[in-house]
Amino acid sequence: MNLKTTLTTPGWHRTLLLRRTIAAILLLAAGILFTGSILSTDPRVVVFSRDIPAGTEITAQDLELQQIPSDLVPDQVIRTPEEAIGRITASSITAGEWVTAPRFVGTELVSSLTEDDPTAPPTAPPTGPFNMVPLKLADPSIIPLLLPGDTISVISHQPDTGLPATIASGGKVVLVGDTAAADPSTVLIALPQADADAVAAASLNTPLAVVLTGDRAG
Template sequence: MSLFSVLRTPGWRRSVLLRRALAAVLLLAALLLALRDAGSSGPRALVFTRAVPAGEVVSRDDVHPVTVPGHLLPASALRDPAEVEGRVLAAAAEAGEVATLSRFVGKDLSGSFVGNITTMVPLRLAEPEILPLLHHGDVVNVVTDGHDRAGTDVIATGGRVILADTRESPGTLLIGLPEEDAHRVAAASLGTPLAVVLTPTLPK
């Protein structure tokens, strides 16, 4: 009896044939799933599930783990969603971008800059309109007016922009400086308006 005839004729033979065909399909599906898992056994890392603006506090829902080819995986890539919970993003992130320690405000970020940037200090600028022009990593000098004389007083040089948060008015600027310079800037901000001058390179 031909296969076509068996399929057309109800009975024990057709039932056995259909069961065997179903078993073969299930076995093939299991094999395909095993091959897929074997092909995705590389290192896993967290990527952003949405575009996240600078200054926003990140939650577990903003990231999810994916397999990343080893040669594309950053050294400081984060792997556990608990590692990003409550952290503040220093620069805007795009959906699908790998989350790394150096993208968040903290000692790992300040340590990523060349030089002795060890301390971060927040500033409310005398002219907050400049904040949208500043970006993470920019080099700035902190200045104030010369009071009774012409010109300006330079409070610190070579500061690095950590975060220019414009989500609320008047906005906040967070800059990284050597510890002594950071203390001087913080003290000056208590009694005098401060401004920053964007410089193209680090001072030598």
């Protein structure tokens, strides 16, 4: 039986031939895709494999590698899981996000939050070098309203008059205590060293509060 007869005559011969043809096409397509993935020069970067709350220490199970076009690779992207394992997330993470250094508590995050603003007026608070200081608030109810990157002032009161006293201004929120592992009344802020020292000293015996002063305050 020739090919033309097989194709035009109903029966199991035609069915078998069609199945073999479809299988061959699928196998060829799979081979092309596999070869393309091997020959591709697109870089592999680390992405978060699941939703992660702020203040979480990253493990290998939280990460996976993903190949993306080189022109889409963001700055400060992390390319190996080992670079991220053990670091602490500074904000809530959504599965599928690229892993970049400023997503974690550390110098990269502080630098991204406190970099000089060329449009800032001459009277703006000084920038860097910045230190991070944990701040236990007298009224922690404001913490859920704070976001990483918010600009805040640290406020206390004068013991003799009870009037407000500004301990430091121009601070940047780095991490809020929104996980079970963190103190829910504590917020981590970045301040110039002298201001960070003043806030740390004041927190030993004075109740402290923060006032939102950045763009979101308007």
